[in-house]
Amino acid sequence: MIRTPLRPLARILRARETGENPDVIEADNLRARHEVLRDKARKRAEGRLLLLVMAFCAAFMTVGIRMAVLAGTEPEEPRASVAGKGIQAQRADIVDRNGHVLATNMVTHALYSHPRDMVDAPRAARELAKIFPEMDEEKLLKQFTSGSAFLWLKRTLSPEQVQAVHDIGEPGLLFGPREMRLYPNGKLAAHVLGGTRFGDEGVHSAEVIGVAGIEKTLDERLRDPALLDQPLQLSIDLSVQAAFAEVLHAGMKLLNAKGAAGILMDAKNGEIISMVSLPDFDPNNRPPLPVSGDPADSPLFNRAIQGVYELGSVMKAFPVAQSLELGLTNPNTMINTQGPMQLGRFRIRDFRNYGPALSVTDIMTKSSNIGTTRLIQQIGATRQQAFLKELGFLDVTGVEVSEAGRARPLVPKRWSDIHSATISYGHGLSASAIHLAAGYATLVNGGYAVQPTLLKREGPAPQMAQVISARTSDQMREILRQVVVRGSAKMAEVPGYLLGGKTGTADKQKPTGGYYKDKVMANFAGAFPMDDPRYVIIISLDEPVETSGTIARRTAGWTAVPVTGEVVRRIAPLLGLRPAEVEAPAPTAVTAVRN
Known part of the structure; x- marks a missing residue:
C-alpha cells in the first residue's frame, strides 16, 4: 500500500521560497486523510445497518407467515411429551x-x-x-x-x-x-x-x-x-369359533373331561378357521403364569398347539397311506391279523379278536394294531421316519403363536423296530393336534403338504410339495369315510355332510413314566365333505369318561366321536356348506302334518 506523505518535499520547498509556514501543509494533508477515512467508515456502517434491517424484516416476515398458516388450519389438541425416548402406545387392530x-x-x-x-x-x-x-x-x-x-x-x-x-x-x-x-x-x-x-x-x-x-x-x-x-x-371365523367353542365346552362337561382342544382347518391351504383350547381365559384379565403343578392344568396352556401327546389310533392312517403309495397293498389286500403278535420280548394285541386276516380298509375300520404293525414291517423304519418327516410330525409347525416354538414333537432317540411298530398305531411318538390336522389335510387334499397358518392368505396358496399321489389320496378318502359309515366313528355321522375320519384312544402317560390304567386321551381326526374335502377337523378330550351306562366308557368312539358329529352339525351351515342329497326315509302308515 502506497501512503501519501504528509509533508511533500516539493511543496515544502516552494512554501519556504514564498515564506509560507510548512506546518500548514502538513495539517491540511492530515485533515484530508481523516476525511477519507471518515467517509469509508460511514459507508461501512451504513452497509451493516442495511443488512441488519433486512435480517429483521426477514424474521418478522417468517413469524407473520407462520401465524397466518396456523390461523388458517384446524385447531388441534397439543400432545404432552415426556422426557427420554418417545413411547409408542398405539397398536393395530x-x-x-x-x-x-x-x-x-x-x-x-x-x-x-x-x-x-x-x-x-x-x-x-x-x-x-x-x-x-x-x-x-x-x-x-x-x-x-x-x-x-x-x-x-x-x-x-x-x-x-x-x-x-x-x-x-x-x-x-x-x-x-x-x-x-x-x-x-x-x-x-x-x-x-x-x-x-x-x-x-x-x-x-x-x-x-x-x-x-x-x-x-x-x-x-x-x-x-x-x-x-x-x-x-386372521384366518379365524368368529361365528364358527363361537359355535365350535360352545359345543366343545358342553361336550367336555358332559363327558367329565379335564380339558379339550379342537381345530378346524382349510384342507387345501392350511388356514385355521377355528382353534379352541379348554379351559380358557379372558385376555382382558389374563391370569398369572402358574408357579407350581402341571402347566397343562393352567387355562393359559394352549392344548391345541402346546399339548404334545401320544395320539393313539388316529396315527394308523399314515402307515396305511404309505403302504398304498408304495404299491405294497391296495384297499382290498388281506393282511394277517392273527394275534397276539410277538415282536421280540413284546406282545402286540388288538382290542378284540378280529380273526386271521383283515383287508387294509378293515384294518382302519376295526382299528387293528396288529394290522398296522404288519404294514409297517413291510415299509421299514427308515421309510416310515422319512414319511412322517414329510408330513411335518418331526418338526415344530411354525403356526404364528409364540407357544408353537416350544411344541416340538417327542420322538424316540433310536428308531428301533419296536418303536416303529408302536408309532404305527399311535404310541411312542408324541405330537400336537395341529400336527395331526396338517397330516390329515395332506391325506385328503390330493396329497399336498400344507403349512398351517392363522393369517388369512391373500391370493392362491403357496406351492406345496406333493407327499402322496392323487390316487392314494382318493383311496384314503374312501377308507376314512368307511370308518364313519361302518367303523368306530358311526356316531359322528351327520346326514348330508359325508364326514370321514379315524378315532384314537391313547393311554395317558404318567409324569414319572408308564401309563395310567384309567386315564386316556380321546381323539378324532377327519375331514368333510369326503367327496371333495374342504375342511379338516380335530377333536381331542383329556381324560373323558362317558357315564350314561352301567360301566364307564372312555374310548374315542363314545367320547370324541359324538362331540365331533355335533360340532359338524353346528358349523357346516355357518361355513356355507349345503348338505348333499340324502335318501328320503321309507313312507309309513302314519304321516306327520302341521296345521
Whole structure:
C-alpha cells in the first residue's frame, strides 16, 4: 500500500521560497486523510445497518407467515411429551377373516398421585379403598405419608371409576391418558390372541406389548407406526369359533373331561378357521403364569398347539397311506391279523379278536394294531421316519403363536423296530393336534403338504410339495369315510355332510413314566365333505369318561366321536356348506302334518 506523505518535499520547498509556514501543509494533508477515512467508515456502517434491517424484516416476515398458516388450519389438541425416548402406545387392530374386531385399543386413564400436594391424605386413602376393594386403606395412607413425590395407584380405570375418583376432590390424585388393549369377545379365541401388558410407561402414555399368542409373535407388525391403520386379518371365523367353542365346552362337561382342544382347518391351504383350547381365559384379565403343578392344568396352556401327546389310533392312517403309495397293498389286500403278535420280548394285541386276516380298509375300520404293525414291517423304519418327516410330525409347525416354538414333537432317540411298530398305531411318538390336522389335510387334499397358518392368505396358496399321489389320496378318502359309515366313528355321522375320519384312544402317560390304567386321551381326526374335502377337523378330550351306562366308557368312539358329529352339525351351515342329497326315509302308515 502506497501512503501519501504528509509533508511533500516539493511543496515544502516552494512554501519556504514564498515564506509560507510548512506546518500548514502538513495539517491540511492530515485533515484530508481523516476525511477519507471518515467517509469509508460511514459507508461501512451504513452497509451493516442495511443488512441488519433486512435480517429483521426477514424474521418478522417468517413469524407473520407462520401465524397466518396456523390461523388458517384446524385447531388441534397439543400432545404432552415426556422426557427420554418417545413411547409408542398405539397398536393395530386384529380382525377375523370377515373383518369382525378381535382386538383393538381403547382410550382410558391411569391413576397416580403427588402425595406432597395432598390436602387430606387420610380421607383420600379411605375413599380410594371404597372405590377399589383390592386397595388397602392403611397401606395407602402409609404410602401417602412416606414423603414420596410420585406414586402409581392403578394402571387402568373404567369411566365410572374415573368419575368416582374425581368426586373425591383431592388435588393430589391425578389422571394420565392411556391406551389399553381391549378384547370385545372376551374368552373367544383367547389362546389365538394371547394377550398384552404395559411395557415402558410414563405419565402421559404407555407401551402396549404382546405377551403370548399372535399378539407376541407379530408384536413388531402390530406396533409399526406405518401399519397402524391396517388391521391384522386372521384366518379365524368368529361365528364358527363361537359355535365350535360352545359345543366343545358342553361336550367336555358332559363327558367329565379335564380339558379339550379342537381345530378346524382349510384342507387345501392350511388356514385355521377355528382353534379352541379348554379351559380358557379372558385376555382382558389374563391370569398369572402358574408357579407350581402341571402347566397343562393352567387355562393359559394352549392344548391345541402346546399339548404334545401320544395320539393313539388316529396315527394308523399314515402307515396305511404309505403302504398304498408304495404299491405294497391296495384297499382290498388281506393282511394277517392273527394275534397276539410277538415282536421280540413284546406282545402286540388288538382290542378284540378280529380273526386271521383283515383287508387294509378293515384294518382302519376295526382299528387293528396288529394290522398296522404288519404294514409297517413291510415299509421299514427308515421309510416310515422319512414319511412322517414329510408330513411335518418331526418338526415344530411354525403356526404364528409364540407357544408353537416350544411344541416340538417327542420322538424316540433310536428308531428301533419296536418303536416303529408302536408309532404305527399311535404310541411312542408324541405330537400336537395341529400336527395331526396338517397330516390329515395332506391325506385328503390330493396329497399336498400344507403349512398351517392363522393369517388369512391373500391370493392362491403357496406351492406345496406333493407327499402322496392323487390316487392314494382318493383311496384314503374312501377308507376314512368307511370308518364313519361302518367303523368306530358311526356316531359322528351327520346326514348330508359325508364326514370321514379315524378315532384314537391313547393311554395317558404318567409324569414319572408308564401309563395310567384309567386315564386316556380321546381323539378324532377327519375331514368333510369326503367327496371333495374342504375342511379338516380335530377333536381331542383329556381324560373323558362317558357315564350314561352301567360301566364307564372312555374310548374315542363314545367320547370324541359324538362331540365331533355335533360340532359338524353346528358349523357346516355357518361355513356355507349345503348338505348333499340324502335318501328320503321309507313312507309309513302314519304321516306327520302341521296345521
